[in-house]
Amino acid sequence: MAFSGNFMCTSFKQELLQAKHDFTNGSGDTFKLALYDNSASFNAATTAYTTSNEVSGTGYSAGGGTLTNVTPTTSGTTALTDFSDLTFGSSTITARGCLIYNTTAGAASNTTNTVVVLDFGSNKSSSAGDFTIVFPTPDASNAIIRIA
Amino acid sequence: MMVEGGKISPGIVEVQTTDHRGFTPEEVAERCLNKLISVSDTAPPAIKEQALAYKDHLSAVLVFYMKEAVNSDRTTIYNVLCDAGQKDLAELIRRL
Helix, strand or coil, X not given: CCCCCCEECHXXXXXXXXXXXXXXXXXXXXXXXXXXXXXXXXXXXXXXXXXXXXXXXXXECCCCEECCEEEEEEXXXXXXXXXXXXXXXXXXXXXEEEEEXXXXXXXXXXXXXXXXXXXXXXXXXXXXXXXXXXXCCCCCCCCCEEEC | CCCCCCCEEECCCEEEECECCXXXXXXXXXXXXXXXXXXXXXXXXXXXXXXXXXXXXXXXXXXXXXXXXXXXXXXXXXXXXXXXXCHHHHHHHHHC
């Protein structure tokens, strides 16, 4: 089992139509990013955060880090949203990919509804340093979540 | 009648890591600039050149002020350590 690419979770697409996700900065939902090793096996059918194969190490706690939302916008006919880069500081971590999930989906609390599966392409490691996930340029061609 | 659109896609993240250090102001400034300014490969050459020149100028300004912030924060930490009676540790921070 291993990471096999980036996937927008099918359950997320359905939940968008049910108004369960709000990416607005400040007043929106709370999204988190959890890191995993290459034993994790996620795809579009992944529906929830799991602790199975989640990484461990200095500077990282189960559940991962909380993301800062960037209020959705549009570019031409594409709607898009973004997150601020996330850093696990002073960390010693090795990870192959991550899950972004919503902890307040549908105005509930402690939810684990997945949004997207992201494959780093290879193992990435920090050693007593910073481990930073850099989100792509928030435009119609590259933004982390785009609806064209 | 054809209806266009409706495709939802994920972007590609990049991971940057360090080994026994933090990111330098130059490294952080580059990330910041990539968020602020995107120059298309297909832009007309004159516009592309002007945009890249502006990006370089902004980079220098960003790096300068990030260094100022780092140095100012060290001053704050220096004083916190001095107030806590950790003069030797404070001196180490001041000399960074």
